[in-house]
Each structure stands twice: as structure tokens, then as C-alpha cells.
Amino acid sequence: MRPDSHEIYGRRRSRNVGLGIVLGALVLLIFAVTIVKLSQGQSMEGFDHQIRPTLLPATEPAE
Amino acid sequence: MTEVVWTDKTGAPEAQFGDFVDLLKPRVMRLVLFTALVGLVCAPVPVHPVIAFAALVCIGVGAGAAGALNMWWDRDIDAVMARTKGRPIPSGRVEHDAALALGVTLSGFSVVMLGLVANVFAAAFLAFTIFFYVVIYSMWLKRATPQNIVIGGAAGAFPPMVGWAVATGGIAPASVLMFLLIFLWTPPHFWALALFRNDDYTRAGVPMLPVAAGERSTRNHILAYALILAPAAIAPAFSSVGGPVYLAGAFVLNALFIRGAWAIWRRDEATAAADRCRVEKRFFGFSIVYLFLHFSLLLVEAGLRAAGLAAAGWPVLF
Structure with a gap:
């Protein structure tokens, strides 16, 4: 008897398929949210213990 | 050639995907999702549909996680109550450790995701809601006081406020009124259930009002709460x-x-027993429709406002 032909694999099939669908849906959801947030112009970087120029408020150049 | 043979010695049935879905209390989740949706849609700040959908998924998963943790904690009393003995843990379909792991994981996941998708306030509110349901209601109040459902009902009343917070990042009188509607509705709804499920709660030792204070007191409380709720x-x-x-x-x-x-x-124990609690069961069923229709009416009002059909000069006091 081949190990992968045991009926336990059949019983686990629904769980594996269900989990696969949930993870796939999660990937799609995070992708969609990312696209929306980027298209709305939201900042995608946060403070990381070091002030970067892109985090500072924009200032008008002096005349 | 060596042959490997698998022998399953535990005898326990393998948990199926549907068993884990049942752990998330899908029926409760539906009500949570609907009221959160109404809170989100009625808020004065528009939310992108994709963000709104993702936020509702987070709220639904958070509610489900709280349900799984509730089933993990209550597995001993669930096993002796007819209404709950078919749940995944008491029926042996899911190990209680697996329910705990699922509940904790999904709680953390839903809160962090809501913080990233919407805002930190909404995420903190969701975390507080899960904490309130699992720790304050399930672990502390449920087995300690006949007023368990009065205070614990707050957990089920927070979702429209969380939905509102997703849109606005805060709280407003309107969202508090939505909270109050569910908060004051919960006790008469569950006391009506307890009147015809009294044996269940007695067997489990849960001090629901009919068990602790008697049927007469419960009927008085239901009428009083209906008058306060209106x-x-x-x-x-x-x-x-x-x-x-x-x-x-x-x-x-x-x-x-x-x-x-x-x-x-107007009824007493004898009249209720004579017709197998027909009136109590009907009231319990109607109470679900009652809440659903109130929130549906709020959706209708939001639709009318969006279409520019809101009543001009309507008094807004809150």
C-alpha cells in the first residue's frame, strides 16, 4: 500500500482545499487593498528610527 | 522493498474544513457583519468599496475568532446543553487546543489587518470587543451573575461602532445610539430564549435569570427592557x-x-408549559427580525441621503 493512497489523505483533502482557497483569497484581498491605497496616494513608508527626507513635510523653495 | 503502513490509533475523526468554519459561529458572524456594514455605510465619511470590504472581512474574522475562543472556554457546559452539544468541540470533531490556537491566531491577525487596512482606532476597538466577549463575558460574567447577558451584551453591540470607526476613525452620537439599540435589545432576546431553554442552563449551572431569579422575575425583566428599549x-x-x-x-x-x-x-410557567412556550418562541424569533429591520431601515435612510432624497428640515438632535 502506497503511503499517499491511505484514506487519511482523502479526509484531509477538504481541509487542504479550503485552506488553499482562503489563502488565495487573502493574497487577492491584500493586493487589491495595496492597489487602492497606492492609487489614493497614501504614504507607504513609516518612521523607521531614522528621519528620511520623504517623511518631512514638503516646503516651498526659497525665491 | 520496504512497505510503510499507516495505522490510525486515535479513532478520532479528522477535523474537516467545515468544522473549523463552525467554530467561528457563522450565524453570529452574519449579524456582526450586517450591523458593522450599516455602521460603516451610515458614517459621514465615504470609504472606498475595496477598503470597506477588507475592513468587514477583518471584523468578521475577529468576531469568528471570539466565537472560537468562547467555544474553547465553554466546552464543558456546551457538552451538557442540548442547544450546544453538537458544536465542534463537545462533539469531538475538533480538539480544544486547535480551537484555542485558531481563536488566538485569528484574533491577532484580524486586529493587525484592520489596523493596516483602516486605522488604529478601529483596530483597537475590535481588539477591545474580542477581549470583552472572551474575557469579560465568557470567562467572568457568564457563570458568575444573572446579569451576565446585560453587561456581556455590549460585546455584540460594538460592531456598528467598529464599522463607524473604520470610516471616521472615531465615535459619534449616532454610533453610540446604534450601540445602545443592540445593547438594550440583547437581554430580552436572550431571556426569551432562556425561558424555553431553562433546563439547558439549569443543567449547565449557568445562572441565567430564569435559573437564578425564577420565571416570574424574567417575564417582568423582559417587559421592563422592552419599555426601556423603545x-x-x-x-x-x-x-x-x-x-x-x-x-x-x-x-x-x-x-x-x-x-x-x-x-x-401576562403568562406564567403553567400556561407556557401547556403550549410549549409558543409565545416565548415567537417573541424570540421576532426579536431577531426586529433588530435586522431596524438596521435595514438605517441602510434605507443612508440610501435616500446618497440619492439626495433626505427629508429637508428633519430635526437632528444627536
Whole structure:
């Protein structure tokens, strides 16, 4: 008897398929949210213990 | 050639995907999702549909996680109550450790995701809601006091406020009124259930009002709460989310609710036993429709406002 032909694999099939669908849906959801947030112009970087120029408020150049 | 043979010695059935879905209390989750959706849609700040959908998924998963943790904690009393003994843990379909792991993981996941998708306030509110349901209600109040459902009902009342917070990042009088509607509705709803499931709660030792204070006191409480609930349920009509359609609907629904509570109040244990709690069961069923229709009316009002059909000069007091 081949190990992968045991009926336990059949019983686990629904769980594996269900989990696969949930993870796939999660990937799609995070992708969609990312696209929306980027298209709305939201900042995608946060403070990381070091002030970067892109985090500072924009200032008008002096005349 | 060596042959490997697998022998399953545990005898326990393998948990299926559906068993884990059952752990998330899908019926409760539906009500949570609907009320959160109404809170989100009625808020004055528009939310992108994709963000709104993702936020609702997070709220639904958070509610499900709380349900799984509740089933993990209550597995001993679930096993002795007819209403709950078929749940995944007492029926042996899911190990209680697996339910705990699922609940904790999904709680953390839903809160962090809501923080990233919407805002930190909404995420903190969701975390507090899960904490309130699992720790304050399930672990502390449920087995300690007949007022368990009065205070614990707050957990089920927070979702519209979380939905509102997703859109606005805060709290407003209108969202508090939505909270009050569910908060004051919960006790009479569950006490009606407890009247015809009294044996279950007695066997489990849960001090629901009929067990701790008797049937007469429970019937008095149901009528009193119906009378207190009515003005609280009508009040949103005069808030930023209400209007004449909501007012008319709420008026009728609350008149019917009070009539049902009055019918329960007039009966006693003997008359209820004679017709197998027909009136109590009908009131319990109607109470679900009552809440669903109130929130549906708020959705209608939001639709009318979006279409520019809001009643001009309508008094907004809250």
C-alpha cells in the first residue's frame, strides 16, 4: 500500500482545499487593498528610527 | 522493498474544513457583519468599496475568532446543553487546543489587518470587543451573575461602532445610539430564549435569570427592557443617520415588540408549559427580525441621503 493512497489523505483533502482557497483569497484581498491605497496616494513608508527626507513635510523653495 | 503502513490509533475523526468554519459561529458572524456594514455605510465619511470590504472581512474574522475562543472556554457546559452539544468541540470533531490556537491566531491577525487596512482606532476597538466577549463575558460574567447577558451584551453591540470607526476613525452620537439599540435589545432576546431553554442552563449551572431569579422575575425583566428599549430604538431617527422612514418603521417595530413582551408578562410557567412556550418562541424569533429591520431601515435612510432624497428640515438632535 502506497503511503499517499491511505484514506487519511482523502479526509484531509477538504481541509487542504479550503485552506488553499482562503489563502488565495487573502493574497487577492491584500493586493487589491495595496492597489487602492497606492492609487489614493497614501504614504507607504513609516518612521523607521531614522528621519528620511520623504517623511518631512514638503516646503516651498526659497525665491 | 520496504512497505510503510499507516495505522490510525486515535479513532478520532479528522477535523474537516467545515468544522473549523463552525467554530467561528457563522450565524453570529452574519449579524456582526450586517450591523458593522450599516455602521460603516451610515458614517459621514465615504470609504472606498475595496477598503470597506477588507475592513468587514477583518471584523468578521475577529468576531469568528471570539466565537472560537468562547467555544474553547465553554466546552464543558456546551457538552451538557442540548442547544450546544453538537458544536465542534463537545462533539469531538475538533480538539480544544486547535480551537484555542485558531481563536488566538485569528484574533491577532484580524486586529493587525484592520489596523493596516483602516486605522488604529478601529483596530483597537475590535481588539477591545474580542477581549470583552472572551474575557469579560465568557470567562467572568457568564457563570458568575444573572446579569451576565446585560453587561456581556455590549460585546455584540460594538460592531456598528467598529464599522463607524473604520470610516471616521472615531465615535459619534449616532454610533453610540446604534450601540445602545443592540445593547438594550440583547437581554430580552436572550431571556426569551432562556425561558424555553431553562433546563439547558439549569443543567449547565449557568445562572441565567430564569435559573437564578425564577420565571416570574424574567417575564417582568423582559417587559421592563422592552419599555426601556423603545425610546432608545426610536432615538436614532433624530440623529444624523435617521429620518422619517426610520421613525415610522421603528415606531411599528417597537409597538409590536412591547406587545410581545406584554404577552410574555401576562403568562406564567403553567400556561407556557401547556403550549410549549409558543409565545416565548415567537417573541424570540421576532426579536431577531426586529433588530435586522431596524438596521435595514438605517441602510434605507443612508440610501435616500446618497440619492439626495433626505427629508429637508428633519430635526437632528444627536
